[in-house]
Amino acid sequence: MSTTVFDKRTEPVPDEAATATPRPRRAIRKRLGPGRPLPYGWALGPLLLLTLWAAGSGAGLIDARNLPAPWTIAGTAGNLVADGRLQSNLATSAQRALLGLAFGVAAGLLFAILSGLSRLGEGLIDGPVQIKRAIPSLALIPLLILWFGIGETMKVITIALGVFVPIYIHTHNGLRTIDNRYAELAETVRLSRLQFVRHVVLPGALPGFLLGMRFAVTAAWLSLVVVEQVNATSGIGYMMELARTYGQTDIIIVGLVVYGLLGLVSDALVRLVERGTLSWRRTLAN
Template identity: 60%
Template sequence: MTDLLAKARTADTETVTPQPGGPRNTEGTARVSKGTRRRLGPGRALPFGRLIGPALLVLAWWAASASGHLDPRILSSPGTVLATAGDLVATGRLQDNVLISLQRAGLGLFFGVTAGVILAVAAGLSRGGEYLLDGPLQIKRAIPSLAMLPLLILWLGIGEQMKVTVIALGVAVNMYINTYASLTGIDSRYVELAEGLDLNRATFIRKVVVPGSLPGFFVGLRLGVTSSWLGLIVVEQINATSGIGYMMFQAQQYAQSDVIIVGLVAYVIFGFASDAAVRAVERKALSWRRTLAG
């Protein structure tokens, strides 16, 4: 990276600075002044550009249903799904199930984020913590949270405690891995500078550790939000009596693809909205960075 920046500065100097007593390179100077350098980045971001892909997908679905190429017994049309969603809202069934699902996902996300960050800080700032915690957590990363369902059911039963625990485990591992990697990746020169300035532990964490680990924290948070919704889908189909997953499981018993699609759309909306919220907070918190994402 340093070599590229040095070459760029050298190229600018060589192009713009005329040679003493020699002919003026008006063509090269004009080319630089007009800013016609080759663009290598992804280009300017469009407002709400991330909605283009989902919108095209819905349009393709609508066209396939309207043209008769899509069997409604396999996948209901968008119009049928909208009508079913209206009926579910009118009866209050959708709202009740959504609130239960949001409560489960929110609790699992809260406990998972809290545990993951605490473990990452303990392992990243202490050799003793690293030796005690990193090994077991790396082992846990190799074991999917859903593979632990039989053991968690044996320990916690099939109630809400088990469901929240499954979600929290998936979130905690994502938070730990990314926050720990970002924290331990902080340049050691900053640590030496803090030691040279005789900073205390609290100031060191506030001035060096927190800014240095924020990029990894937000990556882990985005993955954790996604993990919370994935875990929710599974746990709500295990002896549940409410929630979006339960509603979809019941619809599957009666081949109601329209109700299943409504549930999937609800998951998509909440997943997309939560990820967008994390992105917005990330851009605000890391506004000092200049990246390809803009």
């Protein structure tokens, strides 16, 4: 009888799973976020409104006496630019808005720091600001007229009051949400009060401040619309009020378009600064 001899040194059969070539992993697509930013996505909404407006005017669905066609508005704007009225009034309006914005931002930032870094400051400042927050700035116009008259001072102060509240609220909130460990670390390395404000407080409050700036620039233009119709002799609002007297709807629409473009450009500038200064944050907007 023959026997088969098995060599004990026979190597084991390798596992197929271990020797298989690893398959490349598929890239997991993010489905929960909003996706990549669209090129010129900010213009989609305005372009859609403009298209609907033009289509309605061309089809005769919109009464030209109530809302002139876009091409009529463009012609009126060209005439206003040609005779210099639009540039002159726009320069006056921009000066008022920028002055009010500057004073409002400075006051809001200062009071937010005083209130955010001191319990005594918070007790003295935060309550009156919250009361002011509940009172619309435009409701104070009759009182401001009695105090400051109907000149430029009243107009700039009204705009500044509209800007002050959002700057204070969002900056103060940004200060209060700074991690307390940073304050403890600053005490450990013996930073001075000024160094603590410069290196910890201001960078920590920057996101809240920039968010407040977006609301502040909008509030500045909203306040400007009203104050320029209170015994003004120049400005976009004055031009619109004069057009209302003569029933010139097209000029009123031009003024509204200018206000809208100013607000859109201002907000875009603040968002551009926000994107540059806060590029280190990882958010859904990135």
